[in-house]
Amino acid sequence: MIGLISATSAGAAARDRLAAAWPDRTRVYEGPVGDAVRAAFAECEQLVCFLATGAVVRLIAPLLGDKAADPGVVCVDEGGRFAVSLLGGHAGGANELAREVGELLGAKPVVTTATDAVGVAGLDTLGLPYEGAVAAVSRALLDGEPVALEAELAWPLPPLPVAERGAYTVRLTDRALEPGPREVLLRPPSLVVGVGASRGAPVDEVLELIESALAEAGLSVRSVAQLATVEAKSEEPGLVGAAEQLGVPLIAYPASELAGVAVPNPSDAPLAAVGTPSVAEAAALLGGGELLAPKRKSAGSPAMATCAVVRRPARGRLAVVGLGPGARDLLTPRAVAELRRASVLVGLDQYVDQIRDLLRPGTRVLESGLGAEEERARTAVAEARAGHAVALIGSGDAGVYAMASPALAEASDDIDVVGVPGVTAALAAGALLGAPLGHDHVSISLSDLHTPWEVIERRVRAAAESDLVVTFYNPRSRGRDWQLPKALAALAEHRAPSTPVGVVRNASRPDESSRVTTLAALDPASVDMMTVVTVGNTATREIAGRMVTPRGYRWQASTEEGAR
Structure with a gap:
């Protein structure tokens, strides 16, 4: 919870904006400022104080305890110009909170933590103990x-x-x-502790068993990711309490799944009790990994708990990131976050150059030239399988004629995959042209490098007959100069010569150009691979120099009647 404290009417107005934007994250503290700060400091994980930094320093100084436990504190000045990360930049999340507050209020975030200032990942911000x-x-x-x-x-x-x-x-x-x-x-969360317990097993006995098993195997308790058991024991107080004290989840599996896991030490007792010859070893091994500590029993008499320890293999992470059409302000915040999170970046050299300044120091860059899409996809997946955090980049949206499909064709379920959407060329071009995609539309690539022309032509004719607005990607290159005229001819069989056509080159880049012409007047020779061509449907009109496709035919009819 974020505590909000203010002293003046201007501060209260900004405070209320935050409270309205984050109703489930914030709590407003009223009354004398000193009392409000002290109460919020004790009760909240973070504070936003609409006060002078000096005043906040004096108020919180007597309250400071431990760096790892103190809340993060952000100060916003009376004019709402700055959001200052004052305390707990990393541990308390104040640096990120300052950025969020700044974005919402239009204030400049002020972060003085050294690692954040120079773009180096802080060792205390990696999400690991x-x-x-x-x-x-x-x-x-x-x-x-x-x-x-x-x-x-x-x-x-x-x-x-x-x-x-x-x-x-x-x-x-x-x-x-x-x-x-x-x-x-x-300390990576690499260890899974499988646990079994008799009814009424004490928490202390379970914890002592886990800690002794880890110590004997030379393993750190801080790397335990979860406890695992059988469903019949998922509410056993001793296991639930042990997981709570370790600060990890307790995962439970059906006995039928555990019974199918090959283990070195099966037993008749759990088979009779819960339906599987192994609980501790089978639950630990179910997700795969190396058995580091075989089943052992607790020291009680009788022994009321068993445990086994497995090291799970790391799951690499592949983020497939769309960079948008080129302009920096059309690169999404999520894409930026993934670029900064990745230790390995894979991409086309010219796309890497677009975002090289966003990469953190230490990022390993694997770049290649045009025409190596499959090689880049294989490289990215291989790096993720090796346990790395990888970003594979493409222009526009990575899932539209870009790197997502070849990468996911290579990837299996042994890595985590994250897709980051981007502004694709059809949308960037559409925004420049007006509203050509206001109704049903289709995108078709005219490149026959990977798709036979017969298939492409069949799709173009289907779009023409269906009266869909068509956006052509990869319309024309030096070696492919005949496909666009054939595609336009197919559309012309179903559309008037006056049908509006939008031609956009290098959308959102410094040398962008856009124009609206007609199906009859378009010169294919003016188009290249950096161009997107959008052909309207039978309802598309040019209005004040812009392409407009009505949202619906009924709406178009009513609009025309109103105009009459």
């Missing part, structure tokens, strides 16, 4: 000193500007190690 000399290693990263990354297992980390060797170390490990004086340990 961490131990060790975070400040010293972060300072070394910022100063450009050599910092080594020693990843004992693959994990989709964001980019870090690390070297092969260095006086400082970032170690990714689930082993029970103590960090060195110049070392940070990152």
Whole structure:
């Protein structure tokens, strides 16, 4: 919950805007400012104070406790010009909150955390538990000193500007190690603990068993991702309580699924009790992985719990990102976030150049030239399978004549895939032309490099007969100069010579151009591969130099009657 505190009418007006925009995230604190700040500090995860920073500093100074537990605090000035991340930039989420508040109120976010200021991923912002000399290693990263990354297992980390060797170390490990004086340990959630329990098994007995099993195997409890058991034990208080104390979910599987898992230590007792010869080992192994600690029983007499530990393989992450038509302000915030999250970027060289300045230090860039789409798709999937966080980029929307389809044809269910939509060329061109896509429409690529011309022509004729607005992608190149005239001729069999046609080149880029002509007047020689051609349907009109396709034929009829 975000506590909102203000002292003046101007502050209250801005406060109320936030409260209205985020009704489920915010709580307004009324009354004397000091009392309101103290109450919100104790009750909320974050605060937005519409007060001077000096006043807030004096009010919260006596309340400060632990960096990891204090709420994030953002200050907004009386004029609403700045949203200042004052406290808890990383741990309290104040840096991101300042950006959100700034976007909503039109204020400039002020973030002074060093890693955020220079674009380096903070070691305490990676979403992983961490131990060790975070400040010293972060300072070394910022100063450009050599910092080594020693990843004992693959994990989709964001980019870090690390070297092969260095006086400082970032170690990714689930082993029970103590960090060195110049070392940070990152704890990936790689361990699954399978647990079984008799009815009434005490929480303490279950926890002691889990901790002793991990210690004996040399594993860190901070890398436990979940406890797993059989459905019949999903509400067993000892297991539920152990999961709560460890801060992880308790996952339960049907006995029939567990019974199909091959385990080294099956037993008749659980088979008779819950319908599977193994609970602990089978539940831990069900998602795959390496059995690091076979089934063991708790120390009670009689033993009331069992557990086993498995290291799950890392799931790499592939984000397929559409960059839009070219203009930076048409690149979505979600696309920017994925570009900054990826440690590996794969893309066409000219597209990489468009967004190279957005990449974080340490991003590995794998770029290639025109005509290597399948190779880029295979490379991106292979990097994700190796456990990396990968962004595969394409222009427009990555799912429209771009990289999503070849990449997903290569990918299987062993990686996580995220699609990030982008503004595709038909939409960018349509916005410049007016409203040509106001009714049913279709996009057709005239490139026969991957699709036989016979198939393309059949689709063009079907669109012509169906009276659909048609947007042609890849309309004409040096080696393909006859397809566009044939496609236009097919449309001309069903549409008047005066049908409006929009021609847009390099939409949203510095040298963009757009014009509206007619089906009879369009010169195919004026079109190239950087052009999108949109042919209207029988209802499309040119109005004040713009292409307009009515939203519906009834609406068109009523509009025409009103005009008469």
